[in-house]
Amino acid sequence: xxxxxxxxxxxxxxxxxxxxxxxxxxxxxxxxxxxxxxxxxxxxxxxxxxxxxxxxxxxxxxxxxxxxxxxxxxxxxxxxxxxxxxxxxxxxxxxxxxxxxxxxxxxxxxxxxxxxxxxxxxxxxxxxxxxxxxxxxxxxxxxxxxxxxxxxxxxxxxxxxxxxxxxxxxxxxxxxxxxxxxxxxxxxxxxxxxxxxxxxxxxxxxxxxxxxxxxxxxxxxxxxxxxxxxxxxxxxxxxxxxxxxxxxxxxxxxxxxxxxxxxxxxxxxxxxxxxxxxxxxxxxxxxxxxxxxxxxxxxxxxxxxxxxxxxxxxxxxxxxxxxxxxxxxxxxxxxxxxxxxxxxxxxxxxxxxxxxxxxxxxxxxxxxxxxxxxxxxxxxxxxxxxxxxxxxxxxxxxxxxxxxxxxxxxxxxxxxxxxxxxxxxxxxxxxxxxxxxxxxxxxxxxxxxxxxxxxxxxxxxxxxxxxxxxxxxxxx
Ligand code: UDX
Numbered sequence: 001x002x003x004x005x006x007x008x009x010x011x012x013x014x015x016x017x018x019x020x021x022x023x024x025x026x027x028x029x030x031x032x033x034x035x036x037x038x039x040x041x042x043x044x045x046x047x048x049x050x051x052x053x054x055x056x057x058x059x060x061x062x063x064x065x066x067x068x069x070x071x072x073x074x075x076x077x078x079x080x081x082x083x084x085x086x087x088x089x090x091x092x093x094x095x096x097x098x099x100x101x102x103x104x105x106x107x108x109x110x111x112x113x114x115x116x117x118x119x120x121x122x123x124x125x126x127x128x129x130x131x132x133x134x135x136x137x138x139x140x141x142x143x144x145x146x147x148x149x150x151x152x153x154x155x156x157x158x159x160x161x162x163x164x165x166x167x168x169x170x171x172x173x174x175x176x177x178x179x180x181x182x183x184x185x186x187x188x189x190x191x192x193x194x195x196x197x198x199x200x201x202x203x204x205x206x207x208x209x210x211x212x213x214x215x216x217x218x219x220x221x222x223x224x225x226x227x228x229x230x231x232x233x234x235x236x237x238x239x240x241x242x243x244x245x246x247x248x249x250x251x252x253x254x255x256x257x258x259x260x261x262x263x264x265x266x267x268x269x270x271x272x273x274x275x276x277x278x279x280x281x282x283x284x285x286x287x288x289x290x291x292x293x294x295x296x297x298x299x300x301x302x303x304x305x306x307x308x309x310x311x312x313x314x315x316x317x318x319x320x321x322x323x324x325x326x327x328x329x330x331x332x333x334x335x336x337x338x339x340x341x342x343x344x345x346x347x348x349x350x351x352x353x354x355x356x357x358x359x360x361x362x363x364x365x366x367x368x369x370x371x372x373x374x375x376x377x378x379x380x381x382x383x384x385x386x387x388x389x390x391x392x393x394x395x396x397x398x399x400x401x402x403x404x405x406x407x408x409x410x411x412x413x414x415x416x417x418x419x420x421x422x423x424x425x426x427x428x429x430x431x432x433x434x435x436x437x438x439x440x441x442x443x444x445x446x447x448x449x450x451x452x453x454x455x456x457x458x459x460x461x462x463x464x465x466x467x468x469x470x471x472x473x474x475x476x
Pocket of ligand 1: 020021022023025143145270294295296297298299323354355356357358359374375376377378379381395396397398
């Protein structure tokens with residue numbers, strides 16, 4: 001790390017995302033917002049992801065403009081090179097990274113230039129212990145949705161009230177012990193581990209440790225805005241009074257860069273190469289005519305599920321742009337011939353790519369809707385662009401997010417737990433046709449509120465300014 005030009009007294013933040021696409025994306029955007037505000041940032045990444053990031057993006061040259069204020073630092077993730085690093089091995093990934101990161105964090109906190117604040121992903125709860133032990137304030141950035149974080153915070157109540165583990169197999173029963181969400185969440189809307197075994201699932205164990213640390217950290221940062229998640233933010237603030245809602249972070253960054261007249265520098269943080277031909281294909285399609293289909297960076301599906309989507313999409317007769325990652329098939333089902341044939345068969349009515357410039361796609365006028373896995377980044381990116389959604393959620397926060405999309409915000413449909421061609425066909429026809437105006441009205445409204453939140457006097461602008469002021473105070 002070249003810290004030669006270090007000036008004394010400037011706050012120095014150490015950011016540390018989980019080694020997966022969504023958190024890396026939001027943490028890099030946050031790092032850039034900090035650099036724009038005059039803070040120094042060290043961004044800790046795993047070697048595996050850093051190599052991918054450098055191969056697929058212009059991140060290196062983009063951050064050169066912050067010379068003397070921004071550094072990448074890498075550590076191994078501790079996994080063998082051939083490890084698939086998919087969601088099915090999420091437990092391995094977080095345990096292995098923790099083993100490497102813990103001693104590294106202690107070492108970097110003793111080095112020059114002095115780190116004045118640590119911003120880890122909230123699932124890296126051990127960073128709170130290390131920061132507290134070494135006298136460095138920690139403000140975790142929780143990159144999942146606030147509504148799901150609120151569910152996590154209520155898990156001990158659910159367990160104490162013996163609501164969890166569930167008795168009986170009625171997944172439609174309403175959950176009773178999550179204040180503000182009574183009457184909204186059914187058992188099937190809770191994180192996947194509540195439906196399986198919360199006592200052994202690695203995500204559940206990490207979530208339970210995370211929520212213990214939240215009150216022990218200096219504060220907490222969330223990628224949302226008051227008008228979207230105000231209810232949950234108030235609840236979360238009873239555990240962490242200094243909860244800063246600074247999102248949508250990508251929109252916040254875009255707005256700040258535009259003010260500085262450097263919007264062209266904003267580009268992707270993708271770990272896969274983005275296929276720009278998808279934009280050219282969209283340019284030739286009528287306004288609002290295409291459904292965008294993408295299940296994020298981690299989800300794996302079976303061949304049967306992919307075939308159901310294929311038939312559902314074809315039968316709907318709606319044009320589609322589909323991101324089919326080469327590693328989307330579940331371990332043991334990888335079949336390149338099948339994927340190639342599928343891609344060829346699809347070209348009649350749509351366009352398939354292995355990774356797309358998602359934010360640009362969602363902003364494209366030809367896109368009328370988004371068939372998504374409801375990852376939090378995808379959800380908030382879709383809200384910003386005013387695109388209604390069909391949700392096919394799997395794990396972490398996705399099951400909660402999809403319920404809110406459908407029942408609270410009324411900006412889409414939830415096809416949780418089903419994957420058959422006739423449901424897919426019907427939902428696409430509803431979203432893009434009969435129910436389009438209804439969903440579009442609510443999505444446009446939220447999109448407008450998102451933009452206001454990051455504008456002058458907006459709630460997210462206020463929270464970001466307070467956060468930066470607080471971080472600057474740590475050096476005094
Ligand atoms: C994970 C979890 O699954 C999610 O539930 C949690 O909220 C965050 O971490 P991921 O599954 O990758 O993330 O989903 P998501 O949060 O939606 O992030 C995916 C990111 O990849 C988005 O920022 C999206 O714009 C980007 N993306 C996706 C692309 O740039 N191109 C693509 O083709 C697909």
